[in-house]
Amino acid sequence: MFNFDEIQKRILREVADLHKVPTGAYNFRVNGKLAGRNNSANIEITSKEDRSGIDIRIKAGTVNESVHIPVVLSASGLTETVYNDFYVGENCDVVIVAGCGIDNCGVQNSQHDGVHRFFVEKNSKVKYVEKHYGSGDGTGKRILNPTTEVNLDEGSIMEMEMVQIKGVDSTNRKTLATLKAEAKLFVRERLMTHGVQQALSAYHVSLNGENSKADVVSRSVAKEKSYQKLDLCIVGNAACHGHTECDSIIMDEGKILAVPSLEANHVDAMLVHEAAIGKIAGEQLIKLMTLGLTEKEAEEQIINGFLK
Amino acid sequence: MLELKNISFSVNDGGKTVEILSDLNLKIDSQKFIVITGPNGGGKSTLAKIIAGIEKPSSGQIIFNGEDITDKNITDRANLGIGFAFQQPVKFKGLEVFDLLRIASKKKLTIVDACEYLSEVGLCAKDYINREVNSSLSGGELKRIEIATILARKSKLTIFDEPEAGIDIWSFQNLIKIFEKMQKEIRNSSIIIISHQERLISIADEIIVLANGRIQKQGSGKEVLPTLIGTNSISNVCDKLK
Numbered sequence: 001m002f003n004f005d006e007i008q009k010r011i012l013r014e015v016a017d018l019h020k021v022p023t024g025a026y027n028f029r030v031n032g033k034l035a036g037r038n039n040s041a042n043i044e045i046t047s048k049e050d051r052s053g054i055d056i057r058i059k060a061g062t063v064n065e066s067v068h069i070p071v072v073l074s075a076s077g078l079t080e081t082v083y084n085d086f087y088v089g090e091n092c093d094v095v096i097v098a099g100c101g102i103d104n105c106g107v108q109n110s111q112h113d114g115v116h117r118f119f120v121e122k123n124s125k126v127k128y129v130e131k132h133y134g135s136g137d138g139t140g141k142r143i144l145n146p147t148t149e150v151n152l153d154e155g156s157i158m159e160m161e162m163v164q165i166k167g168v169d170s171t172n173r174k175t176l177a178t179l180k181a182e183a184k185l186f187v188r189e190r191l192m193t194h195g196v197q198q199a200l201s202a203y204h205v206s207l208n209g210e211n212s213k214a215d216v217v218s219r220s221v222a223k224e225k226s227y228q229k230l231d232l233c234i235v236g237n238a239a240c241h242g243h244t245e246c247d248s249i250i251m252d253e254g255k256i257l258a259v260p261s262l263e264a265n266h267v268d269a270m271l272v273h274e275a276a277i278g279k280i281a282g283e284q285l286i287k288l289m290t291l292g293l294t295e296k297e298a299e300e301q302i303i304n305g306f307l308k
Numbered sequence: 309m310l311e312l313k314n315i316s317f318s319v320n321d322g323g324k325t326v327e328i329l330s331d332l333n334l335k336i337d338s339q340k341f342i343v344i345t346g347p348n349g350g351g352k353s354t355l356a357k358i359i360a361g362i363e364k365p366s367s368g369q370i371i372f373n374g375e376d377i378t379d380k381n382i383t384d385r386a387n388l389g390i391g392f393a394f395q396q397p398v399k400f401k402g403l404e405v406f407d408l409l410r411i412a413s414k415k416k417l418t419i420v421d422a423c424e425y426l427s428e429v430g431l432c433a434k435d436y437i438n439r440e441v442n443s444s445l446s447g448g449e450l451k452r453i454e455i456a457t458i459l460a461r462k463s464k465l466t467i468f469d470e471p472e473a474g475i476d477i478w479s480f481q482n483l484i485k486i487f488e489k490m491q492k493e494i495r496n497s498s499i500i501i502i503s504h505q506e507r508l509i510s511i512a513d514e515i516i517v518l519a520n521g522r523i524q525k526q527g528s529g530k531e532v533l534p535t536l537i538g539t540n541s542i543s544n545v546c547d548k549l550k
Contacts, residue, residue: 186532247401286362287398289382290391291412291461301411305402 003058004030007074007135009050009105014133026068029055031075043067043094053083053115054098060089060121068097073116076106076140088156093126099131100127102142102168111143116171118148123155130160132165136229141169152183154209162189164199165307181209181238186222189218189306193226193254202231207269217245221303222254231262236269238252246275249306309467309498310336310359315368317354317521329522332368336465340497341487341510343503343544350519352502355396356467359500360392361385366409372465385518391463395470395502397454400441405453408441412460425456428486430479447474455486466490467500472508506542509533 004012008030012018021036025043029037032052039045042062046055056067059246069084086096092286102112120126134142164171177185193199205214214234222228234242241302246258261274280302317329329351336342344352357363357371361382370378377385382532386392396440398410399420409425410417410426423433429452439445439451450476458466484507488498501508525532536542 197453235457266540281398283394283398284400287394288383288411290360290362290386291408292383292386292414293382293411301403302400305400305407308402 004035004072008072010136011072011103012070012135013162014288015072015131016068017100018068018131020069022066024066025056026066027056029069029071029206031073032078032080034071038217039165040065045069048083051083052080053085056084056086057138058088058094061091062070062089063093066097066107070098071100072113073100073102073104073110073112076110076136077109077276078102078111078136081115083157084117086116086118086120088118088120088124088126089115089234090121090123091124091257092121092126095126095127095129096308099128099129099133100146101133103142104134104136104142105138106140107138109141111141111145113145113147113208116149118150118156118158119148120152120156122153124153125149125157125245127159128161131161132164132168132171135170136145136167137210141213142167142171142262144168145172146174147276148173149213150175150177152177152179152185152212154180155182156180157184158186160185160187160304162187165190165192166194168199169195171199171201174248175200175201175203177203177205177214179209179212179240181204181211183209185214185216187214187216187218189216191218191228191230192223192303192307193221193228195224196236197226198228198230199226200231202233203244204233205242206235206237207242208237209240210238211224211240213241214240215243217247219247219306220256221249221251221307222256223251226255227255229257229259231259231261232273234261234269234271234273236245237262237265239266239268240270242269242272246273248277249303250277250279309338309373309496311371312359313371315355315358315365315370316365317351317363328521329358329365332521334407334516334525336498336500338464338498339491340384340498341491341513341527342498342500342516343509343514344500344516344518345504345509345536346518346524346527352518353469353523355518356392356469356500356502359465359467359537360390362392382521386461386463391458391461391462392473393454393458393468395447395473397441397450397452399443399445403441404437405439405441405456406437408453408457409460412457413474415498416463417460417482421460425459426453428459428482428489429453429456430452431456447535448479451475452479459486459490461492462493464497465500466497467502469502472503472505480507484508498513504542509542510535
């Protein structure tokens with residue numbers, strides 16, 4: 001796959017499940033530089049001229065196509081802010097994979113701040129997968145601060161899978177979404193922190209159109225001395241349905257602050273939130289131990305299942 | 309197969325020591341279908357948990373196939389061949405039915421294997437294999453999945469704590485078939501059932517009546533069953549429907 005070294009290939013596997021060059025459109029960014037790009041007949045990627053980043057334009061009616069835009073930072077001490085804008089035409093059905101992985105073996109911090117904006121036109125469907133991953137044994141921190149802005153036009157649907165399981169020392173995630181009539185947003189966030197990592201994740205979803213719907217579910221695990229703040233807010237400005245769920249497992253000396261909030265500005269806004277924080281239930285461990293697992297193995301299975 | 313020697317178990321209840329099991333001695337041979345019955349609060353579930361290693365006895369010794377397992381933990385006992393079916397099945401967020409069966413079976417489980425275990429408990433694999441073992445399943449479904457994990461486990465000695473709880477009459481018949489099949493397929497295996505249910509008690513090779521932490525009666529079904537009729541150690545399906 002191009003001239004990627006083994007570390008870079010491993011990160012690409014972790015964040016984008018890429019074992020070879022993907023079919024369809026892609027844009028590889030490695031250590032702040034373009035490392036490979038492909039456009040398809042319906043998907044055009046161009047570099048921004050005024051700042052770092054790309055524009056991805058998907059023609060109306062594009063179905064069953066994918067775009068991969070993985071980012072790899074394998075050099076210590078790199079700090080970058082990248083602006084990527086996605087313009088999805090009407091009646092599309094596409095998958096967008098945008099992972100970012102940092103391998104930092106050095107003493108300086110490595111940081112990637114990605115600002116993604118989505119403009120999804122009428123009746124289109126987008127599945128967006130964003131995986132964040134960190135590795136390397138250096139003392140330099142691995143920092144990822146993604147901001148995602150989603151604008152859904154009438155009847156459009158966006159499914160977001162946001163995953164950060166390992167190795168990111170500090171993250172400040174912000175996701176903002178506005179939905180017009182009949183638009184739907186489904187978010188599944190999976191977060192795990194360990195060591196002294198810090199993760200802040202905030203969602204602010206505005207349901208502005210009639211019959212718009214949002215379902216934002218975050219599952220997280222805070223291990224060791226890590227800290228998480230999960231701030232999930234849905235605002236109902238029309239006859240709409242909104243649901244947020246924030247479900248966390250706390251372990252060791254972890255700390256979690258869950259702040260679900262709802263704001264109804266319309267009498268027909270139906271909004272629900274659920275939040276739960278707790279340690280792994282003793283009976284769950286016992287059940288798996290009666291099936292032959294050690295306590296540690298049982299714990300791993302429970303967490304893997306929870307974050308699946 | 310299993311021998312309990314002078315097992316006692318007490319708990320601290322507001323500064324007062326309450327004895328749940330008192331100097332209990334019990335021998336269970338292989339190829340037996342044993343039912344432990346007795347009034348509620350008599351110590352039946354505690355005894356089951358002590359055998360599985362979930363509770364530690366205050367004193368006494370547990371021998372399994374000639375080995376002293378008193379100090380062995382739940383995992384060790386499970387791997388030595390002791391299975392335990394919970395009265396109240398445990399729920400998991402995220403773990404799917406297939407995951408539980410895979411863990412239980414100790415091997416690379418195929419969909420065909422999983423299908424077999426699930427069909428034995430009257431569930432269609434297609435509908436259940438990828439279901440999370442959480443509150444979206446009914447009590448009856450959870451109970452059947454619990455029993456399927458026991459089938460996948462194939463333990464030499466399996467303890468079922470009130471297997472009929474939460475199971476409807478249709479699956480009650482099947483439950484009995486499952487016990488028979490388990491004994492046939494796992495060589496030299498034994499099953500211990502904690503139950504008040506007359507239909508289960510009536511098919512036991514041996515009945516043990518536990519009350520006030522002591523064995524009150526022990527013997528073959530023929531000997532013990534008639535003495536239980538009309539007592540609070542036994543109930544039948546009709547009682548439940550009244």
